[in-house]
Amino acid sequence: MNRPGRTLSIYAIAVYLFLHLPLLILATFSFNATRLSVWQGFSLHWYSAAFQSSELVEAAWNSLLIAIAATLVSTFIGTLCAYGLWKRASTWLSDSLYLSLVTPEIVTGISLLAFYQWIFRFLRLPLGMHTVILAHISFSVAYVVIVVMARLRTLDAQLEEAALDLGANEWQAFRHVTLPVIFPAVAAAALLAFTVSFDDYVITSLVAGVDSETLPMAIYAIARRGVNPEVNAISAIIVVGLGVLILVSERLRAS
Amino acid sequence: MNRRNFLLSSAGTLTACRARRPRLNVFNWSDYIAPDTVPKFEAEFGVEVRYGTYESNEEMLARVLSGNSGWDVVFPTDYIVAPMLANALLARLDHALLPNLIHVEARFQQPEWDPTLTWSVPYMVVAAGIAYNRTLSPAPRSWSDLWDNRLRGRLTMLDDPFDTLGVCLKKLGLSINTSVPGELRRAEAEALRQKSLVRAYLNAEVRDQLVSGDVLAAHMWNTTAQQAIDSSPNVGFVYPTEGYAVYPDCAVVLRESKRPDLAHRFLDFLLRPEIAAANALAARTTTTNGGARTLFPPLFRDNPTLYPAADVLARGEWARTVEPAAQRIRDRIWTEIKSA
Amino acid sequence: MKRLRAWFLAPTWVTMLALFAAPLLIICAYSLETRGVYGGVSLPWTIESYQRLADPIYLAILWRSFWIAGISTVLCLLLGFPLALFISRSGRRKHLYLSLVILPFWTSFLVRTYAWMFLLRDTGLINAALQALGLIHDPIPLLYNDGAVILGLVYGYLPFTVLPLYATLERLDSSLIEAAADLGARPLTVLGRVIVPLCAPAIRAGAILVFIPCLGTYLTSDLLGGGKSVMIGNLIQNQFTTARDWPFGSAISLTLMAMVLALLIAFVRRDREGLL
Numbered sequence: 001m002n003r004p005g006r007t008l009s010i011y012a013i014a015v016y017l018f019l020h021l022p023l024l025i026l027a028t029f030s031f032n033a034t035r036l037s038v039w040q041g042f043s044l045h046w047y048s049a050a051f052q053s054s055e056l057v058e059a060a061w062n063s064l065l066i067a068i069a070a071t072l073v074s075t076f077i078g079t080l081c082a083y084g085l086w087k088r089a090s091t092w093l094s095d096s097l098y099l100s101l102v103t104p105e106i107v108t109g110i111s112l113l114a115f116y117q118w119i120f121r122f123l124r125l126p127l128g129m130h131t132v133i134l135a136h137i138s139f140s141v142a143y144v145v146i147v148v149m150a151r152l153r154t155l156d157a158q159l160e161e162a163a164l165d166l167g168a169n170e171w172q173a174f175r176h177v178t179l180p181v182i183f184p185a186v187a188a189a190a191l192l193a194f195t196v197s198f199d200d201y202v203i204t205s206l207v208a209g210v211d212s213e214t215l216p217m218a219i220y221a222i223a224r225r226g227v228n229p230e231v232n233a234i235s236a237i238i239v240v241g242l243g244v245l246i247l248v249s250e251r252l253r254a255s
Numbered sequence: 256m257n258r259r260n261f262l263l264s265s266a267g268t269l270t271a272c273r274a275r276r277p278r279l280n281v282f283n284w285s286d287y288i289a290p291d292t293v294p295k296f297e298a299e300f301g302v303e304v305r306y307g308t309y310e311s312n313e314e315m316l317a318r319v320l321s322g323n324s325g326w327d328v329v330f331p332t333d334y335i336v337a338p339m340l341a342n343a344l345l346a347r348l349d350h351a352l353l354p355n356l357i358h359v360e361a362r363f364q365q366p367e368w369d370p371t372l373t374w375s376v377p378y379m380v381v382a383a384g385i386a387y388n389r390t391l392s393p394a395p396r397s398w399s400d401l402w403d404n405r406l407r408g409r410l411t412m413l414d415d416p417f418d419t420l421g422v423c424l425k426k427l428g429l430s431i432n433t434s435v436p437g438e439l440r441r442a443e444a445e446a447l448r449q450k451s452l453v454r455a456y457l458n459a460e461v462r463d464q465l466v467s468g469d470v471l472a473a474h475m476w477n478t479t480a481q482q483a484i485d486s487s488p489n490v491g492f493v494y495p496t497e498g499y500a501v502y503p504d505c506a507v508v509l510r511e512s513k514r515p516d517l518a519h520r521f522l523d524f525l526l527r528p529e530i531a532a533a534n535a536l537a538a539r540t541t542t543t544n545g546g547a548r549t550l551f552p553p554l555f556r557d558n559p560t561l562y563p564a565a566d567v568l569a570r571g572e573w574a575r576t577v578e579p580a581a582q583r584i585r586d587r588i589w590t591e592i593k594s595a
Numbered sequence: 596m597k598r599l600r601a602w603f604l605a606p607t608w609v610t611m612l613a614l615f616a617a618p619l620l621i622i623c624a625y626s627l628e629t630r631g632v633y634g635g636v637s638l639p640w641t642i643e644s645y646q647r648l649a650d651p652i653y654l655a656i657l658w659r660s661f662w663i664a665g666i667s668t669v670l671c672l673l674l675g676f677p678l679a680l681f682i683s684r685s686g687r688r689k690h691l692y693l694s695l696v697i698l699p700f701w702t703s704f705l706v707r708t709y710a711w712m713f714l715l716r717d718t719g720l721i722n723a724a725l726q727a728l729g730l731i732h733d734p735i736p737l738l739y740n741d742g743a744v745i746l747g748l749v750y751g752y753l754p755f756t757v758l759p760l761y762a763t764l765e766r767l768d769s770s771l772i773e774a775a776a777d778l779g780a781r782p783l784t785v786l787g788r789v790i791v792p793l794c795a796p797a798i799r800a801g802a803i804l805v806f807i808p809c810l811g812t813y814l815t816s817d818l819l820g821g822g823k824s825v826m827i828g829n830l831i832q833n834q835f836t837t838a839r840d841w842p843f844g845s846a847i848s849l850t851l852m853a854m855v856l857a858l859l860i861a862f863v864r865r866d867r868e869g870l871l
């Protein structure tokens with residue numbers, strides 16, 4: 001069964017519609033001439049307003065930087081960790097990873113804030129990008145480990161054994177045999193980590209400093225006051241921008 | 256390892272690069288200043304201002320409580336000043352650097368929360384009342400009108416324990432600041448009776464729904480109501496007959512600030528009548544600056560929502576800091592109301 | 596072997612100790628302290644916060660949270676599995692379809708939630724469409740209830756089931772499926788008896804990744820529930836903000852975490868491999 005059947009395809013279309021419906025609405029109303037919820041005419045006014053809103057642009061840029069940095073680190077750490085745990089379990093590490101998942105975001109945020117306050121008394125640092133990135137890494141690692149582990153469990157251990165028998169050392173076996181095989185799972189985990197980081201509001205808002213407002217924080221502030229199509233515009237730009245990136249990477253991968 | 260370090264340090268350098276002129280970090284409520292106030296200040300004093308916004312006192316407090324948040328000037332509501340003072344977060348104000356303090360209205364010159372204005376400078380005032388869609392006839396006049404069955408599913412209350420309990424207390428003829436458990440429980444009973452009528456507990460978000468008619472009556476702050484009225488003639492606002500809560504907001508300088516002089520200049524700048532007037536006009540708020548009021552266009556000066564008549568003003572009751580013991584009861588009551 | 600493994604686990608150990616264990620210890624300490632006069636924490640040490648928890652009102656809130664989170668998790672799995680199946684069978688376009696699942700989540704969660712509020716309102720598109728089709732006369736209240744909250748949660752956490760399921764399905768040993776087919780099993784039987792059991796670890800992974808955050812959610816239940824119902828996340832958030840009762844908030848959090856951890860251990864230790 002290598003191609004999806006018709007029922008499955010129809011189902012997939014329906015789900016994709018469901019997933020993208022709010023986006024389509026957003027995009028449509030980002031072109032609305034007024035900020036009301038009734039269509040009043042086509043206008044690019046909100047896009048120019050969004051670009052001129054240094055608050056939104058800066059926040060978007062911050063969000064991207066933070067998400068990229070946090071994703072790279074947490075995917076790296078998490079993949080290694082999943083591999084290590086797969087070889088031989090460690091109850092302590094597993095349990096603490098569990099716990100980090102189980103903790104409500106507000107608690108993670110408050111505890112990190114308290115922790116930063118405490119060590120910053122000695123280091124004399126303020127809250128800022130670095131605190132946000134570290135916070136994002138701390139909650140992303142568990143996600144990466146889970147996704148990669150789920151894949152590793154279905155992996156045939158004999159692959160590595162064969163490589164070892166052929167004279168490779170453990171690092172080579174991992175790097176050249178296992179890693180390429182689980183790469184799609186690692187990529188999926190990275191996607192998940194990026195999403196979780198980009199989207200985070202609660203923890204970020206608590207540990208962000210003066211200069212590190214992220215997009216969710218900016219949007220929360222703006223949207224809390226009611227409908228503002230500038231938010232629609234910048235969201236549409238981000239989605240299109242990232243979408244283009246994905247398409248390009250797909251082309252590169254396929255060639 | 257190297258690539259990661261590079262990314263991390265470049266993120267840090269980028270943020271550091273922005274500091275060239277002296278910088279002031281101001282943390283204020285959203286939509287609470289005129290768009291050109293900050294640029295004017297930056298131009299006149301040759302500084303750079305980073306202007307952040309928040310939606311609630313708690314949000315601001317959570318960031319500032321640490322003592323190294325990086326902010327210089329924040330704008331707490333009056334009842335937050337005491338907790339901030341207790342946590343040694345505030346810098347003592349030097350009145351020599353605030354000549355424009357004289358412009359503050361008489362009734363705010365010796366406010367309850369800070370009689371000598373040692374720690375805070377009054378900024379704007381917010382009050383809570385009833386905003387309604389004009390299709391609702393007869394229009395609501397008192398808080399008890401919000402218990403009317405005709406509003407079922409078309410009524411919203413503020414998602415704020417102090418405000419909503421305050422409404423119930425006022426309906427019973429009690430003070431919004433009471434700490435008497437019996438009185439608070441009676442207010443709770445009222446709130447529970449009302450809950451089945453309430454569509455949702457919402458703050459500013461309900462504005463659009465009020466304009467569109469989804470919601471017929473909303474417990475709302477006057478600034479939000481004014482914004483709704485600006486966007487549609489369908490919306491009206493009334494200060495209920497039983498009385499209402501009043502929340503003066505003020506500006507403070509944080510003790511952690513490394514630029515207290517500049518912070519004082521900013522506060523003084525805000526106190527200039529023409530600047531205060533511009534802020535109030537743009538934000539659609541009630542200013543505490545008497546000098547500013549003389550500069551208003553007549554329509555704004557006599558705006559009944561923001562600048563009501565003296566007899567309406569007299570019905571207002573200022574919000575006070577809640578004592579810890581009472582805070583626990585109120586919090587418990589709010590949980591009970593919300594989860595009923 | 597041991598040394599390599601130690602190196603592989605070291606970064607995570609450091610991260611967990613510094614950025615998770617240490618902060619958590621602080622929260623533990625907070626839960627045993629007293630609320631400061633105007634908020635925050637102060638001495639003396641006391642277990643009063645935990646004692647306050649043994650109250651039916653908080654138990655009711657907990658029950659409600661489990662209920663809503665549970666339904667959302669089941670829905671996410673049911674909706675996510677066929678989609679993951681579809682993507683894993685899509686040949687060259689796999690990564691594109693996968694990215695399409697993730698793409699909506701690169702806008703802010705808040706923006707998407709507001710979009711749903713916009714759709715679900717009495718004057719929103721869904722009601723307008725239903726009325727235009729003549730199916731209803733008056734708008735039905737789609738917003739500000741538990742259903743809206745569940746919708747928001749499912750919408751928000753769907754990729755958390757799709758991704759792990761896809762990662763496993765993608766490399767499923769097709770010879771097993773062919774063998775089942777050869778033995779005469781119909782496609783649905785193959786699905787139920789072969790594919791799904793093979794995906795058990797991924798299903799567990801997805802379930803955990805959805806259930807836990809749903810349990811602790813507060814923005815969704817606040818925005819889509821209209822603030823009318825309290826989930827445990829709202830309760831905790833309230834303690835750290837409006838009530839400024841950090842000890843109580845910490846106590847609730849730790850209790851919740853302990854309960855869920857116990858569930859996880861019971862749920863997962865049934866098979867020898869576990870989740871992590």
